[in-house]
Amino acid sequence: MSLPKSHNYDPQHVFDVMVIGSGIAGMAASLFAVNRKLSTVQAGSVGGTLFTSGLFDLISVYPPGEKKLWENPWDALDALRRDGSRHPYNRISKEDIQVSFDEMISFLGASGMKLRFDQNRNLKIITSMGTIKYTYCVPESMWPGVEAYETKAPCLVVDFRGLKEFSARQVVTTLREDWPAMRSLRVTFPGMAGRDEVYAAHLAQAMELSETREALAGLIKPELGDARFVGLPAVLGIKRTQAIIAHLGRRLGVPVFEIPMMPASVPGFRLKEIFDSELPQKGLLRLIDKRVMSVNRAENGNFLLNIGGNDESQVIQARAVILATGRFMGKGLLSDRKGIFEPLFNLPLYQPEKRNAWHHDRFLHPAGHPINSAGVEVDDSFRPVDGEGRPIYDNLFAAGTILAHQDWMRMKCGSGLAIATAYAAVSAFIENFKKRSTRESA
């Protein structure tokens, strides 16, 4: 269902849904929408997906104040429900959360990024800091690392001279007591001798060449010793990671895995590549690096969105909008001296009354700060609501971290929240609006 190009600039053409935002929530909403044959247009920055680590969290910490870790994310969701939390997860059934994850995972798998997860278990994965992170779903390239940590098998962690974001010695030192059979090794990345600093994306590009991999394997192999796994920073290619890891594994004779790095990381690049190249093929009109500057409403209730870029502007007409603009970094929420606000629709926000109530006295308080749970309040159809709980527009939906009553950073629920709420918003649009609305369709 690809759109004729003439529609791009025709304000008379009515899209089913406009997704605003290009992070995981925006991408997920676009994916679910095009999978359901909705005519979909998406605007946003170059891509918040760049800032992802490649891991897909569901939920692993609840309540954040106690820093309680959950081996089984579904148990955490049950606890959330038991406590009567207003977390957006509580508006979605567990089945729908699972279905939404499955749909995203199968899309990514079909696009070349295979993901691994255990149905009822959070995975433990080592980070570039040497800490252990609980997550629900990891790229195939990181899976042997999960297995290696489970068995604490002898493992060699390798870093590259000049790659400042990743230190094998730090990883090994931090994990020393937990995983004594882990050793570190520093090598000069093939072809980059003499550089003071090397960069992850450049290494990833170089890894696409088999000569680089041969040379790298030649550097690591003599140092292998008893190691049964080799861990490398997540720079193993951008497009053909599976094949690259398999090749390295064959040359070294042991499984190779990637250790996630700080954002913006190479797995984030991979994700961006997939969304950028695959979604338009499914029929998404993606307005890259175009932001929605302002919104008007037509008489029939359709939204008229002024799209601005660096050099031009256009108007898009859509029957519904899914707002997935994120929080402060994505500019979905802004703040001034009086409080925080939502700049596009000026939606009422759940937020602390006064500015000095935004934060705890302790900056590192484990429960987080009241401002972290501020955001857009929605009904069960994920429509933003006013103070009395009435939806403001019957055709405006919100998804992702802009939603109130969640602290995704501390609860480790960012990806799951983005995917599940995007799914819920698209479903609500279809079930509660598109099928029931008496308004004329396009």
Add this chain to the structure above:
Amino acid sequence: MIKTLFESTFLFACLYIALGICAIGVLLRIARWFAADIGPGAAVIPVWKRAAAAARGFLKTVFSLRFFLFFKVLVLDVLLQARIIKTDLSRWVMHMFIFFGFMLLLLMHALDELVTKKVFPEYYSTLDPFQLLRNVFGLMVIIGVAMAIYRRVRHRGPMLITRYADRYAVAILAVIMVSGFLVEASKITSESVFNRMMNDFSSAGGPADEDAIRAFWSGEYGTVFADFSTPVTPELIAKGKQLSDESCGSCHAPTKTAFISFPVARALRTAAWPMDRIQADVILYYVHVLACFAGLAYLPFSKFFHIITDPLTMIVNGMSDKKKVNQAGAMPRRAMELDACTNCGTCSRYCSVAPVFRMTGNETILPSFKISTIRSLSSGKSIGADKLRKISEGAFICTSCYRCTEVCPTGINLQDQWFASKELLAEKGYPLPHVWVKRFNASEWSDRIRAGESSRDRDVDTIKGRYYNLTADSDVFAPCIQCQTCTNVCPVVAAQTDRRDAVDITPQKIMNLLRLGLNDLAMGSRMVWDCVTCYQCQENCPQGIQVTDIIYELKNKAYGHFKNIDRTDGTDSKEGDS
């Protein structure tokens, strides 16, 4: 009374002296082509190697299929001057008039004893068609010269600068042409010339016959007689015409066919008698001939040297491969090309960075200026630091777009001249900015900017204030979260191989420096100078920051600062910091 050229020892001596000076001058200038140091490696390539390379190139071309190109270049470029018509029809008309008018006058009229008489044995200068053609050719030159003067006045300015050489060229042509016509006109009116001819050639019987001829010549041929009282009747004139045809007709066509000189003679009628008294025709003849000799003697040192160098240049460049430059052989060629440039200004009119000249006022950006700076650079004359810096700036702004080389009517390989002169400037210590910027690291540059600015008004920033100032607006770069995406996608960073030459401050660090207010540190970074403005960073920035635009602005600002501050490394003397 009057002697022809071959009868006058004085004029003959003058001719030989002029020829001698001309020949020596041509030889000297050609010899200089092999001695002039133009281009890189001048110090290490001895003269004999240059000559040998030139000779080798010559022989290689002569004994190859390329030799047939010679005829194409000769006909199209040299004779028909197709390269001029490519860019400017009126200039082509002007040049064709001067070139063919003068050349035909030279062959038919000046060298009549050597050329015309051999081809046409019945030649006589006062017979048609020679008399008519002489006026046609002369008129062509005069129209051409008039067009040249009009063009120089109409388009005067930096694109077309009229120097002494151009004035001299127009003046000497004008003197030769005008004096030539005046000689002819004064002879037409002269009574004494008529009398001499009558004495020598007339077979007329008596005074009555002579009167009839006089009446006829006075009425129809323009001769002015001081004392002629016989009443003129149609019968007398008819008789005169008959007698004239009999005794003068074999050598004299009607003077009216000298369609320029005859009206001039008519106009001079009242002054004819006094002129005849002082033998004006003889004086003008000497002026005419001596002007020609002067032009001949001065030819190798004047603009007219281009009648030798331009065909040579067109042939050499038209037949050789412009892409393969042999440095040894190129040096004499470059020197020859410098002599071939006629300062016509076509290159500057087509220069794609000429608008930069209009903005900065640095005329050394223009190709026609650059040719003269190369002349002075290669002459070995010492040039001040300020001037060199200006020249270096002009050379740096050139984008090597090849347009000047394409349009040059002389076919000079200007592109190669610019490359060579850039190398030469580098050897003299004035390389392009992104080369000399690497002499210091960013913090050293920042120290210099601060030191330089404490004693200087910040005019650079006020000039740039006309444009939107990205690097002064914190909203532009504040959203940076130091995610390194810009650095990760930067092909310049990725292409670094040599640590000494490496990018020191990567794009995301530049954004951080701006946030810290350390703009001067950012300006000195190599990243700013090595940036290829591919816009990868800007297009990939998740925060939508105009990374490339910022870097480009920093480069412009840095250039504004650096060109004025001390950029010596402290060991050699400070450059003219005026």
